[in-house]
Amino acid sequence: EEERRRKTGEKGRELFGADWQRTENETKVCKALEKVAQEIGAKSITSVAIAYVMQKAPYIFPIIGGRKVEHFHSNLEALDINLTEEHIAYLESIVPFERGFPYTFFGTADGDYNGLYKNAGHFDKWPLQQAIRPVTSNAN
Template identity: 65%
Template sequence: MYVHFWDWESLVKEVMDALHNLIVQGKVLYLGISDAPAWVVAQANSYAEFHGKTPFVIYQGQWNVLERSFEREIISMARSPSTRPMGSRWRGKFRSDEEDKQRSLRPSKSDSEEIKGHSVWGSWERTEDEIKVSHALEEVANEIGANSLRAVAIAYILHKAPYVFPIIRGRKPEHLVSNLEALDITLSEEHIKFLEGIGDGTKPQGITASAFNVQKMPPPAPLPVFRLNSQGEGEGAQRQ
């Protein structure tokens, strides 16, 4: 059972107590958590372990070549739990320019709906960043002789950490074939560095970007330093 989207209001203690009750009742076997900050998971598991409750054993979140914020804290935090990354193929947006052209010229019924409509995941059309990543994946695929650049995208996250079990979707037999090809791909350190040189994963993506607006706030100003002058009066000076 997964806890999706931390609500920022519930107390960690209350959540973990309630989840543990489900375990005791036999309704749930294992607990997972999705799209939550690393500090929330660490606090929750620490509380569970110190109070005889059931901890989270797996973390689910967005992770791919373009969205790499997962690597900053989640991987280090989840050395004990396993990871279940979503979006390794970025919902089909990692594709070659030729595939993009063919899909636009002769879309199937389902593709046509994607082209015209928008969803929680955004438009069918690729952004500039998605095109750059697609080109990089295609270059690596050509270099190693892979048939699919999407297989390279899956192989990337499998090379980054142990106990990674990606969620991979597909609607056609060729999707399944390209997914399985990832298991036979070996990327060098040079390939990894090349792919990671495309983006830094700092922009909110996918469902996170659609759920709320992210406004980065400037850091707090330095605190003033107060000193006493020779007359014993306070003087404020800005700390440099």
């Protein structure tokens, strides 16, 4: 895709950096999204990425946009994609994700609460709520 963008002059957005080209980690994630898209029959890696974000946790509603009709079609396709736990685990294994502050201060869902919180009182751990998933089994 980057070669096509170079040839057409379309390039990409340069909002957060001087270079629109993908980093090594971004390239790894794109290849992983391509693999999952092929497995489930999705037409776009964008659809898989949006489906991943929506199915990762409850109450997630990505604010998405697009400049082209194909962006709109990818956004709609994401609503029909149902990723398996294996797909999600595979995508998360490609590049480590560090949540950073303030999330690391609170503790983790898998681990224990921060010592300051434990000194303040007793906390009951509740199971994490599951995200809403599409009714269909995969993309059309």
